[in-house]
Amino acid sequence: FLGDQSAIPVGQYVTVLNITTYPYSRGHIHITGPHIMNPLDFDIGFFTDAGDIDLKQQVWAYKKQREIMRRTSMYRGELAMGHPRYPSGSPAACVEIDAPLGDVTDIKYSAKDNKAIEDWLRLKLATPWHSLGTARIASRDDFGVVDENLNVYGLQRLKIADMSVVPKNMGSNTNNAAMIIGGKAADIIIAELMLKR
Numbered sequence: 001f002l003g004d005q006s007a008i009p010v011g012q013y014v015t016v017l018n019i020t021t022y023p024y025s026r027g028h029i030h031i032t033g034p035h036i037m038n039p040l041d042f043d044i045g046f047f048t049d050a051g052d053i054d055l056k057q058q059v060w061a062y063k064k065q066r067e068i069m070r071r072t073s074m075y076r077g078e079l080a081m082g083h084p085r086y087p088s089g090s091p092a093a094c095v096e097i098d099a100p101l102g103d104v105t106d107i108k109y110s111a112k113d114n115k116a117i118e119d120w121l122r123l124k125l126a127t128p129w130h131s132l133g134t135a136r137i138a139s140r141d142d143f144g145v146v147d148e149n150l151n152v153y154g155l156q157r158l159k160i161a162d163m164s165v166v167p168k169n170m171g172s173n174t175n176n177a178a179m180i181i182g183g184k185a186a187d188i189i190i191a192e193l194m195l196k197r
Contacts, residue, residue, distance in 0.1 A: 003082050013079070016069055018061035021171040024049035028143040029134050031154065046125050058121050059114065063107070071104050084120035087112045130174045135164040149188050161185030 001013040027045025032038045047055045069075055077096035086093045092113040109117070138144025140153050144167075150159040163178050170177060 001079065001082065003079075007081065008079060014069070014074065015082070016065045018058055018065060020054055020057060022169055024051075024053045026143060028145075030145065031152075034155075044127075047122060055118060055121065058125075059117050062117055062121070063109065067104075067106055070101055070107075073100050075100055084113075084116040086116050092116075130163070130170075132163040132166045132174060133169065135160050136167045137165050138167055149192075150185055159185065159189070 001008055002015045002017060025045050025048045027043045027048070028041070029043075030041040032041050066078075076098065078094035080094040083094050084092075087110075090110065090113055092107050092109050135145035135152070136143070137146050137148060137150070144153070146152055146160050146165055150161055150165060152158045152160060161181055161184075163174055163181070165181060166177065
């Protein structure tokens with residue numbers, strides 16, 4: 001169980017989570033002044049894409065994974081604390097059972113149920129382990145933090161050469177990309193210092 005394990009009874013649990021590997025939403029982080037103590041201009045940007053594509057995808061994925069799990073032989077109900085708070089009497093409310101459901105039909109969600117899912121997703125959404133793109137390469141008008149030579153906008157003699165410069169999310173392991181960025185940074189710095197290999 002990926003929630004607070006101290007709040008659940010001792011037992012065996014399965015957690016299914018949904019990850020948007022290529023989100024449309026974009027946030028930003030920018031400096032606001034030259035001093036290290038100046039506050040940051042930071043907006044995580046979750047679920048801010050035009051058309052709510054990321055939110056709609058997560059609502060669909062939540063419902064789909066729930067239907068898949070309800071049809072498994074191991075299913076014994078759900079922990080309410082790991083789900084939205086559905087309105088009283090909703091057919092979408094979590095259940096606890098002692099045996100598999102048997103003949104399963106899809107849950108019918110009302111508009112209020114869908115709103116509960118959206119509110120819950122907004123509350124529970126988190127970044128997965130491989131955070132990146134917080135100081136991405138892009139123009140300033142496109143919420144970029146560094147230019148194509150890894151220079152931080154508005155500052156001199158400061159470059160960023162890690163996974164924060166990646167402009168978009170990656171649906172792969174980030175190790176190789178990190179090494180490529182480091183190698184490219186070395187090439188840029190050597191060229192700027194006019195050093196020869």
